[in-house]
Amino acid sequence: MSLLNSSSEVPGEKALLIESPGKRDKVVSSTPSNVYLLNVAFYSFALFALGQMFVAVLIAKSQAMVGDSSAMVIDSLTYLFNSYAEKIKNKSLKESVDDTLSAAEKELRRLERTRQRLWLGILPPLCRV
Numbered sequence: 133m134s135l136l137n138s139s140s141e142v143p144g145e146k147a148l149l150i151e152s153p154g155k156r157d158k159v160v161s162s163t164p165s166n167v168y169l170l171n172v173a174f175y176s177f178a179l180f181a182l183g184q185m186f187v188a189v190l191i192a193k194s195q196a197m198v199g200d201s202s203a204m205v206i207d208s209l210t211y212l213f214n215s216y217a218e219k220i221k222n223k224s225l226k227e228s229v230d231d232t233l234s235a236a237e238k239e240l241r242r243l244e245r246t247r248q249r250l251w252l253g254i255l256p257p258l259c260r261v
Contacts, residue, residue, distance in 0.1 A: 167222070170215035177208035203260065210256035217249040 181204035188197030223245075233241070 167215050167218045170211050170218060174208050174211035174215060177204055177211060181205045181208055206256055206260045209259070213252040213256055217252040220245050220249055220252075 181201050184197060184204065185201040188194050188201055
């Protein structure tokens with residue numbers, strides 16, 4: 133029996149193919165992907181921040197809540213940017229088997245994606261300062 137990794141039809145879940153001598157079965161793991169978790173964190177933080185902003189401005193008229201809400205918006209943008217960076221990383225792992233490119237072109241693409249991921253990781257904290 134051997135285990136093979138495979139992509140699942142369900143977004144955010146990973147699947148394992150269990151291969152035995154007579155048959156091949158797919159077992160879906162309950163472990164969600166990083167992109168799925170980051171998207172859940174983004175939407176939950178963004179919705180809560182917008183709700184808190186609404187309460188702060190219209191009902192409580194509190195400047196402290198407005199400040200906290202704006203910090204939460206920056207946090208939610210951090211999750212969104214990190215989700216996009218994970219997608220770039222996964223895309224670069226899938227596209228690394230392009231035989232038409234030279235070694236120098238492959239290295240340039242890898243460095244460009246690395247630069248994009250680094251910028252996406254550093255922009256939200258810079259906005260907070």
